[in-house]
Amino acid sequence: MVNKLHDAIHEASVSVSASTSASGRCHLLIVDDIPDNIRVLAGILGTSYDIIFATNGKTAIEMATKYQPDLILLDIMMPDMDGFAVIAQLQEGAKTHEIPVIFVTAHQDSAIETAALEAGAVDFIPKPINPNIARARVHIHAKLVQQNKELKQLSAHYKKMADEFREQSIHDRLTGLYNRYHLKPVLNKEIARAQREAQALSLAMLDIDHFKEVNDLYGHAQGDAVLSDIGQLIQHRIRKSDTAFRHGGEEFMLVLPNTSATEALILCEDIRKLIASSAIGGMKKEAVKISIGIAQFEPTDDCVEDSIRRADQALYSAKNAGRNRVEIG
Numbered sequence: 039m040v041n042k043l044h045d046a047i048h049e050a051s052v053s054v055s056a057s058t059s060a061s062g063r064c065h066l067l068i069v070d071d072i073p074d075n076i077r078v079l080a081g082i083l084g085t086s087y088d089i090i091f092a093t094n095g096k097t098a099i100e101m102a103t104k105y106q107p108d109l110i111l112l113d114i115m116m117p118d119m120d121g122f123a124v125i126a127q128l129q130e131g132a133k134t135h136e137i138p139v140i141f142v143t144a145h146q147d148s149a150i151e152t153a154a155l156e157a158g159a160v161d162f163i164p165k166p167i168n169p170n171i172a173r174a175r176v177h178i179h180a181k182l183v184q185q186n187k188e189l190k191q192l193s194a195h196y197k198k199m200a201d202e203f204r205e206q207s208i209h210d211r212l213t214g215l216y217n218r219y220h221l222k223p224v225l226n227k228e229i230a231r232a233q234r235e236a237q238a239l240s241l242a243m244l245d246i247d248h249f250k251e252v253n254d255l256y257g258h259a260q261g262d263a264v265l266s267d268i269g270q271l272i273q274h275r276i277r278k279s280d281t282a283f284r285h286g287g288e289e290f291m292l293v294l295p296n297t298s299a300t301e302a303l304i305l306c307e308d309i310r311k312l313i314a315s316s317a318i319g320g321m322k323k324e325a326v327k328i329s330i331g332i333a334q335f336e337p338t339d340d341c342v343e344d345s346i347r348r349a350d351q352a353l354y355s356a357k358n359a360g361r362n363r364v365e366i367g
């Protein structure tokens with residue numbers, strides 16, 4: 039009988055591991071050192087559940103870890119390792135500590151029942167087993183397990199939606215860069231880091247020269263293509279530590295940590311030349327050019343707006359000096 043039961047355990051285990059997730063039914067692990075008790079309880083529960091078995095505590099822990107059943111029906115009185123020892127190890131397991139356990143035992147002493155619940159069991163089924171009570175209690179906890187799964191799935195779904203919404207809210211859809219609403223949080227963080235670590239921090243404001251003419255002569259679709267290409271070019275050219283933003287309209291902003299104004303000038307000159315020599319937005323080379331203003335964060339800056347204002351003033355200096363150039367403020 040025991041050998042046949044072990045064969046059934048193996049077959050059921052293989053079946054459950056392959057089909058439980060697909061069936062969507064509750065997955066039970068019944069643990070009892072007497073095979074006939076397992077057969078009786080499985081017969082009472084019928085075919086509504088996917089059931090696997092174990093006849094000792096060690097195997098029960100191994101199977102619970104491997105198959106992670108939804109619910110465990112655990113006998114208390116077993117040789118070598120009783121139910122209390124089993125539930126204690128289950129609660130310490132990373133994969134098993136949340137699996138609800140219903141104790142099943144011939145002990146009907148209220149002290150034993152109290153000890154079972156204090157040990158972490160969610161319920162208690164006395165022997166001899168009343169079929170209606172056993173089915174009802176297992177059904178209740180199986181339903182709770184399913185509801186908990188649905189809540190976790192719903193929570194994960196809403197978290198994913200919230201994460202996606204947050205990403206959309208801080209990114210510019212056209213260029214894929216961060217938008218201006220995310221600039222201040224990033225800049226505040228980098229300013230704090232620069233002050234804490236006594237490092238240089240530079241800002242660069244980029245503006246497309248004569249961008250209005252692109253929209254007027256070729257249409258806004260062409261203008262969008264230009265903005266998109268410049269955004270991608272900037273993103274691929276800057277370092278991983280740098281952050282690029284579409285500041286608004288045809289303006290872009292770069293936050294360059296651990297970078298002096300002189301070092302920022304080298305990077306920005308490279309970006310300026312790269313844009314001028316590329317077929318931006320499908321237009322001819324040299325058709326699209328940019329001007330750039332650079333400002334290095336100063337300890338005397340009272341707020342992020344001071345650094346942004348100086349970068350903006352440097353940009354206007356570049357525009358007034360003939361465009362297609364980089365100026366340090």
